[in-house]
Amino acid sequence: MLSVRDVSKEFILRRSAAEWVRRQPGDTHLAVNRVSLELARGEILGLAGGSGSGKTTLARMLIRLVEPDEGQIVLEGLDVRAARGRQLREVRRRMQMVFQDPYSSLNPRMSVGAAILEAGRVHDQPGSEAGGPFVARLLDLVRLPASAATRRPRELSGGQRQRVAVARALAVGPQILIADEAVSALDVSIQTQLLNLFLDLRDELGLAVLFVAHQLSVIAEVADRVAVMHLGEIVEIGPTAEVFRAPQAAYTQTLLAAHPRHVALAEALIPGGPA
Amino acid sequence: MSDLSVRSLAVRHRFRIRRLHNWELTAGIVVIGVLMLAALLAPNIAPYPPNRLDIINSLQAPSWHHWMGTDFVGRDIWSRVLYGLRVDMLVVAVITYAGLVIGVVVGTIAGYFGGWFDAIVGRIADTVIAFPFIVLVLAVIAIVGPGLKGVAIGIIIAGWALYCRLARSEMLALREQPFIKSTKALGYSHLRAIFRHALPNLVRTSLVYSTVDVVVNMLVLAGMSYLGLGQQAPGADLGSIIASGQSYLLSAWWITTIPGIVLVLFGFGVSLIGDGITSGELLQGAL
Amino acid sequence: MTALLRLEGLRIAFQHRTGSTEVVRGVDLEVGPSETVGLVGESGSGKSLTCRSVIRLMPSHARMTAARVEFDGRDVLGLSTSDLRQHRAHNVGMIFQDPFSCFDPTKRVGEQVAETLRVNAGMDRSAAHDRALELLASVGIDRPEQRFRAYPHELSGGMRQRVMIAIAISAKPKLLIADEPTTALDVTTQAQILALIEQLRRDSEMAVLLVSHDFGVIAQACDRVAVMYGGYVVEAGPVDEVCAEPRHPYTRALLESIPNVESAGQRIRRAGIPGQPPNPAELRPGCPFVERCTLARESCHDVDMTLAEVAPGHVTACPIVAAAVGAASSTRGRP
Numbered sequence: 001m002l003s004v005r006d007v008s009k010e011f012i013l014r015r016s017a018a019e020w021v022r023r024q025p026g027d028t029h030l031a032v033n034r035v036s037l038e039l040a041r042g043e044i045l046g047l048a049g050g051s052g053s054g055k056t057t058l059a060r061m062l063i064r065l066v067e068p069d070e071g072q073i074v075l076e077g078l079d080v081r082a083a084r085g086r087q088l089r090e091v092r093r094r095m096q097m098v099f100q101d102p103y104s105s106l107n108p109r110m111s112v113g114a115a116i117l118e119a120g121r122v123h124d125q126p127g128s129e130a131g132g133p134f135v136a137r138l139l140d141l142v143r144l145p146a147s148a149a150t151r152r153p154r155e156l157s158g159g160q161r162q163r164v165a166v167a168r169a170l171a172v173g174p175q176i177l178i179a180d181e182a183v184s185a186l187d188v189s190i191q192t193q194l195l196n197l198f199l200d201l202r203d204e205l206g207l208a209v210l211f212v213a214h215q216l217s218v219i220a221e222v223a224d225r226v227a228v229m230h231l232g233e234i235v236e237i238g239p240t241a242e243v244f245r246a247p248q249a250a251y252t253q254t255l256l257a258a259h260p261r262h263v264a265l266a267e268a269l270i271p272g273g274p275a
Numbered sequence: 276m277s278d279l280s281v282r283s284l285a286v287r288h289r290f291r292i293r294r295l296h297n298w299e300l301t302a303g304i305v306v307i308g309v310l311m312l313a314a315l316l317a318p319n320i321a322p323y324p325p326n327r328l329d330i331i332n333s334l335q336a337p338s339w340h341h342w343m344g345t346d347f348v349g350r351d352i353w354s355r356v357l358y359g360l361r362v363d364m365l366v367v368a369v370i371t372y373a374g375l376v377i378g379v380v381v382g383t384i385a386g387y388f389g390g391w392f393d394a395i396v397g398r399i400a401d402t403v404i405a406f407p408f409i410v411l412v413l414a415v416i417a418i419v420g421p422g423l424k425g426v427a428i429g430i431i432i433a434g435w436a437l438y439c440r441l442a443r444s445e446m447l448a449l450r451e452q453p454f455i456k457s458t459k460a461l462g463y464s465h466l467r468a469i470f471r472h473a474l475p476n477l478v479r480t481s482l483v484y485s486t487v488d489v490v491v492n493m494l495v496l497a498g499m500s501y502l503g504l505g506q507q508a509p510g511a512d513l514g515s516i517i518a519s520g521q522s523y524l525l526s527a528w529w530i531t532t533i534p535g536i537v538l539v540l541f542g543f544g545v546s547l548i549g550d551g552i553t554s555g556e557l558l559q560g561a562l
Numbered sequence: 563m564t565a566l567l568r569l570e571g572l573r574i575a576f577q578h579r580t581g582s583t584e585v586v587r588g589v590d591l592e593v594g595p596s597e598t599v600g601l602v603g604e605s606g607s608g609k610s611l612t613c614r615s616v617i618r619l620m621p622s623h624a625r626m627t628a629a630r631v632e633f634d635g636r637d638v639l640g641l642s643t644s645d646l647r648q649h650r651a652h653n654v655g656m657i658f659q660d661p662f663s664c665f666d667p668t669k670r671v672g673e674q675v676a677e678t679l680r681v682n683a684g685m686d687r688s689a690a691h692d693r694a695l696e697l698l699a700s701v702g703i704d705r706p707e708q709r710f711r712a713y714p715h716e717l718s719g720g721m722r723q724r725v726m727i728a729i730a731i732s733a734k735p736k737l738l739i740a741d742e743p744t745t746a747l748d749v750t751t752q753a754q755i756l757a758l759i760e761q762l763r764r765d766s767e768m769a770v771l772l773v774s775h776d777f778g779v780i781a782q783a784c785d786r787v788a789v790m791y792g793g794y795v796v797e798a799g800p801v802d803e804v805c806a807e808p809r810h811p812y813t814r815a816l817l818e819s820i821p822n823v824e825s826a827g828q829r830i831r832r833a834g835i836p837g838q839p840p841n842p843a844e845l846r847p848g849c850p851f852v853e854r855c856t857l858a859r860e861s862c863h864d865v866d867m868t869l870a871e872v873a874p875g876h877v878t879a880c881p882i883v884a885a886a887v888g889a890a891s892s893t894r895g896r897p
Contacts, residue, residue: 241827
């Protein structure tokens with residue numbers, strides 16, 4: 001469904017005064033280096049890597065928050081890079097992003113319901129004329145009560161805000177969700193709730209998800225396939241179980257080794273009793 | 276989920292209590308409210324028409340007939356002050372907030388798009404700010420001619436630039452926030468992103484600043500009228516009343532002092548409101 | 563073994579205009595010399611404040627009371643200002659989550675280390691400079707002479723954390739408190755920093771109090787662990803035991819909800835904990851976990867959260883589990 005081929009991005013850092021005078025080009029940083037990947041319908045693809053690996057830049061290039069320098073991005077036949085105006089809006093409608101920081105991804109002055117409804121209305125989504133039911137349906141999809149619609153973001157917890165962000169993304173009827181470290185800022189017990197939500201959405205709506213995260217454990221929980229990035233390149237890509245059990249690339253092996261070990265849990269909380 | 280409703284109740288409860296405790300805001304609102312009421316109802320409560328000459332009763336000290344005395348041609352000071360306040364408050368509100376609107380809109384757009392527009396706007400704003408405020412106002416008056424119109428235009432031209440700078444720098448910070456980035460990801464138009472999302476979040480600083488600005492502009496307006504460049508005779512405004520009483524400062528002190536006190540009250544009330552908003556903000560941020 | 567650090571009945575409340583909110587509601591904690599103790603909990607559990615109470619580093623609107631806060635036998639609560647400064651300078655070193663905000667951005671990094679040495683150890687300029695270089699090397703910074711002259715923003719997060727550790731250990735403290743030291747770091751850097759802390763601990767027989775929300779980090783780095791929830795310690799014990807046989811519903815639910823790499827490809831849905839961590843402002847008497855607990859009963863609202871032993875060195879605040887474990891061991895005939 002989504003095909004990315006040889007996409008690159010080089011950031012030009014500011015030149016110092018001395019470099020400008022001598023007409024030297026400033027330092028450049030090759031964030032993404034000829035990366036290719038495919039995302040199929042209903043698939044959750046994990047994008048793993050440390051900071052500086054380029055995974056966030058790559059994710060942002062897909063919706064053109066950052067413009068790629070070269071390469072092709074094709075979404076169901078639509079050329080993402082060449083899209084302008086209405087076509088670009090359509091592309092953006094089909095690929096939605098959920099950001100990392102729950103505290104700044106929602107407009108603090110807008111109620112939850114208003115934010116979700118606005119998204120639906122801007123893209124003329126069916127049902128968005130009827131405000132209440134439209135919002136209620138979306139809140140239900142993300143397992144929030146309908147009463148959340150009148151709340152402001154500051155009245156909600158981090159996990160709840162992320163759900164609202166997901167609901168807002170879903171309001172435009174996307175086919176792909178890009179989760180850019182969407183659970184990294186949450187408590188572990190809430191994190192798992194959100195991960196289950198992504199799995200549910202994939203099952204119920206057939207959404208494809210590009211899940212960007214730096215923690216392999218989180219990716220292991222949700223992703224069918226995983227692409228591991230290092231210094232702007234994909235060093236390994238394949239089904240999650242295979243990659244994590246038998247990593248081929250040296251960097252993947254390093255990442256896996258660095259993850260804290262897991263201790264097996266006992267059967268039940270109370271010996272001989274219910275768990 | 277009951278915890279949602281309990282949490283929001285707790286939030287609202289706390290906010291309400293803080294408003295009542297915020298004596299600065301309340302006091303400021305009371306003072307300005309009284310002044311505004313007086314100005315609004317001037318035609319109804321002024322005992323005399325402000326320009327009615329009554330030479331026989333000129334330079335009367337405050338008395339039962341003339342609560343604040345009369346001036347050198349027998350005009351009732353109380354009435355003149357009321358009408359003057361009316362003119363002043365209206366003009367000051369218009370020019371301050373016209374400047375704010377222009378400055379904030381231009382600054383927000385400049386900060387959002389960056390590039391050449393931002394560069395040009397930035398240079399113009401910097402130049403305007405570099406001029407001493409009053410010099411700029413005087414220059415505009417010299418071109419347009421004396422009178423309220425000249426002062427108004429002058430203050431707007433000199434005043435918008437600071438709001439522009441304020442809004443622009445807030446926009447630069449806001450632009451990086453995910454909720455603004457998400458307007459792009461959601462495919463919202465630039466117009467919507469700027470006016471529906473960014474602007475409401477950055478207007479607060481400018482509004483707080485405007486409380487300071489209102490006082491400054493009031494004093495400039497009064498000052499220009501005092502110099503004869505503002506409200507022209509026979510119209511009354513606080514500055515011109517003060518000017519008219521200047522020669523009688525020692526004998527008929529009421530002509531100058533009363534409008535002066537009203538000016539001070541105005542400044543005091545507005546400052547209280549400004550302080551009240553800011554301290555209310557700080558507390559609200561801690562929630 | 564006499565404890566190096568002893569906290570008993572620690573309570574910390576925030577004052578505000580309409581009253582006060584208790585965030586730490588009665589915490590008991592002990593750290594032995596040369597021991598690594600982990601304090602694990604999610605946001606709002608009170609773990610950060612608890613570790614800061616050791617050096618009385620409280621926000622101005624916080625009020626701290628305790629039956630006992632003792633360090634090396636000495637009472638910390640009653641220390642005078644100058645004694646407190648000595649205590650902070652020489653007994654305890656502390657490192658924080660965000661290495662960036664702890665540095666003066668306008669001063670070179672090495673200079674900031676040397677400054678600590680000059681102020682706290684009374685060294686002169688050149689001795690402090692040399693010692694600072696030694697310290698930078700000991701925390702695994704390569705080319706210390708070069709890094710000495712770097713500014714904080716020129717270093718990576720991992721480097722900055724190392725420098726912060728260098729500053730913290732410069733006075734050879736008996737206890738190192740690490741408040742979420744690896745949360746802002748890459749996984750690979752995280753492992754390195756934890757290894758560094760462990761190595762330093764072994765070399766100088768320092769005790770470590772490691773605070774984190776990440777159980778994996780705690781399991782890897784600590785000997786003992788205390789689990790906090792809603793301002794209380796709900797379980798404490800040897801880390802392997804607590805992780806393998808948790809004796810509190812929260813600990814178990816938390817451990818179960820932690821994602822792990824081995825579950826890749828298995829289509830098992832992990833159960834998170836339903837609901838939200840508690841808001842300190844909405845506290846009620848009894849166990850704070852009652853709303854999210856699978857074992858909850860009416861009597862849980864009257865629980866006083868004292869810790870009961872369920873195995874040697876292993877305590878829990880859940881009377882239901884404690885009773886069940888006690889019953890189980892007695893039916894098996896153990897004394």
